[in-house]
Amino acid sequence: xxxxxxxxxxxxxxxxxxxxxxxxxxxxxxxxxxxxxxxxxxxxxxxxxxxxxxxxxxxxxxxxxxxxxxxxxxxxxxxxxxxxxxxxxxxxxxxxxxxxxxxxxxxxxxxxxxxxxxxxxxxxxxxxxxxxxxxxxxxxxxxxxxxxxxxxxxxxxxxxxxxxxxxxxxxxxxxxxxxxxxxxxxxxxxxxxxxxxxxxxxxxxxxxxxxxxxxxxxxxxxxxxxxxxxxxxxxxxxxxxxxxxxxxxxxxxxxxxxxxxxxxxxxxxxxxxxxxxxxxxxxxxxxxxxxxxxxxxxxxxxxxxxxxxxxxxxxxxxxxxxxxxxxxxxxxxxxxxxxxxxxxxxxxxxxxxxxxxxxxxxxxxxxxxxxxxxxxxxxxxxxxxxxxxxxxxxxxxxxxxxxxxxxxxxxxxxxxxxxxxxxxxxxxxxxxxxxxxxxxxxxxxxxxxxxxxxxxxxxxxxxxxxxxxxxxxxxxxxxxxxxxxxxxxxxxxxxxxxxxxxxxxxxxxxx
Numbered sequence: 001x002x003x004x005x006x007x008x009x010x011x012x013x014x015x016x017x018x019x020x021x022x023x024x025x026x027x028x029x030x031x032x033x034x035x036x037x038x039x040x041x042x043x044x045x046x047x048x049x050x051x052x053x054x055x056x057x058x059x060x061x062x063x064x065x066x067x068x069x070x071x072x073x074x075x076x077x078x079x080x081x082x083x084x085x086x087x088x089x090x091x092x093x094x095x096x097x098x099x100x101x102x103x104x105x106x107x108x109x110x111x112x113x114x115x116x117x118x119x120x121x122x123x124x125x126x127x128x129x130x131x132x133x134x135x136x137x138x139x140x141x142x143x144x145x146x147x148x149x150x151x152x153x154x155x156x157x158x159x160x161x162x163x164x165x166x167x168x169x170x171x172x173x174x175x176x177x178x179x180x181x182x183x184x185x186x187x188x189x190x191x192x193x194x195x196x197x198x199x200x201x202x203x204x205x206x207x208x209x210x211x212x213x214x215x216x217x218x219x220x221x222x223x224x225x226x227x228x229x230x231x232x233x234x235x236x237x238x239x240x241x242x243x244x245x246x247x248x249x250x251x252x253x254x255x256x257x258x259x260x261x262x263x264x265x266x267x268x269x270x271x272x273x274x275x276x277x278x279x280x281x282x283x284x285x286x287x288x289x290x291x292x293x294x295x296x297x298x299x300x301x302x303x304x305x306x307x308x309x310x311x312x313x314x315x316x317x318x319x320x321x322x323x324x325x326x327x328x329x330x331x332x333x334x335x336x337x338x339x340x341x342x343x344x345x346x347x348x349x350x351x352x353x354x355x356x357x358x359x360x361x362x363x364x365x366x367x368x369x370x371x372x373x374x375x376x377x378x379x380x381x382x383x384x385x386x387x388x389x390x391x392x393x394x395x396x397x398x399x400x401x402x403x404x405x406x407x408x409x410x411x412x413x414x415x416x417x418x419x420x421x422x423x424x425x426x427x428x429x430x431x432x433x434x435x436x437x438x439x440x441x442x443x444x445x446x447x448x449x450x451x452x453x454x455x456x457x458x459x460x461x462x463x464x465x466x467x468x469x470x471x472x473x474x475x476x477x478x479x480x481x482x483x484x485x486x487x488x489x490x491x492x493x494x495x496x497x498x499x500x501x502x503x504x505x506x507x508x509x510x511x
Contacts, residue, residue, distance in 0.1 A: 094142030406437025
């Protein structure tokens, strides 16, 4: 065991049928350190964390925590050792109070009964110590924002006297203001002497909050580095094993305007409650239309209206030159639309079904004869898109839940490509995936548009929109406040418009 290390994992190896997920990986974290675990999807980050937290108890290698050998057989044993994990999908009970969520399963007791007064007092003390104010711990957790729910998950971990917090994509659903609050909490946790393993695909956040970074690639250790010796370009290049200049700086140079192509969809005055208010948008075949705005601006609500998941209170949609009434997703699919939700785990994938089944579930009629599915036809489609989209799988029969986030997203794209869509709606298509996979998905989007498919792309990442879009509509408080196009698109102008509305836009919008 090395000196001054809280955690040391030595020679960790883990294999699955046909796949060596980890090959002799060393990983260490110092006390009071915020340590980033970096790598592309499929690099082995999640597997290493699952070994640490007892979810994968069968492995080779050794784990030491504060100098003591540990071998947790499950998550409960890992937590008892002082390791707590906060996942991207928060494992909390929204109908229970904040205090109950913090202490559920280990509530303070008095005379054999739960001491509810102590539960609430201690919960409030933990939150106050984290610098989180204004939370009524007696109120149901579901009444609070995602940010407060995230803080509650951290408070729960601290209630176990955790020495090591593992945060897996903790900012994926947070606004910039909420991220700032979370980072202040992380700094307080660090000041208390606890350590944090911070897993994120957002490079700016890694550079802001982390002291060191360990990089994995293809299940192997690339190296451990101080953030002071690292640049974004160097980090991504180490992650992907090649020069990352094109990945980070590949801005779109050729643009498709409405004049260059036929308008496929024209929406006027779309309204649903206060979430979408009198929105007008147009999108042409072969064009990538971006939709930008802060969380709560109406981006996802707009997408769901267009796809028939929500019916508008007012407005008109013309599609391919005629007025249409899209009341259900089935109506949208019949028109040739596809939709990838921002929450692929809850609304996209079937985790216990195979990659082949997930990919072909929308074309079962095409692979069936007299009501009997052809496994051969399914396999042919799956193999075609696995090769075309470079999906990393051991076989088409691999369970969907075993794939990395980036590869799951590619399977969902393949599901719609099977149906040959004419309009694809992509809501946060690269959320929670690394820059290498992100670049590949952006290439797929460009190829779709190049083949004549209209693409509506919603993203919180401005760099991504700038790289990919012909036009960008900016929403605020349910309204469209501005639109940029062509060479008039830049990250600086988008930030200005999002911050100040239409008044920020000066001069012509086109190149």
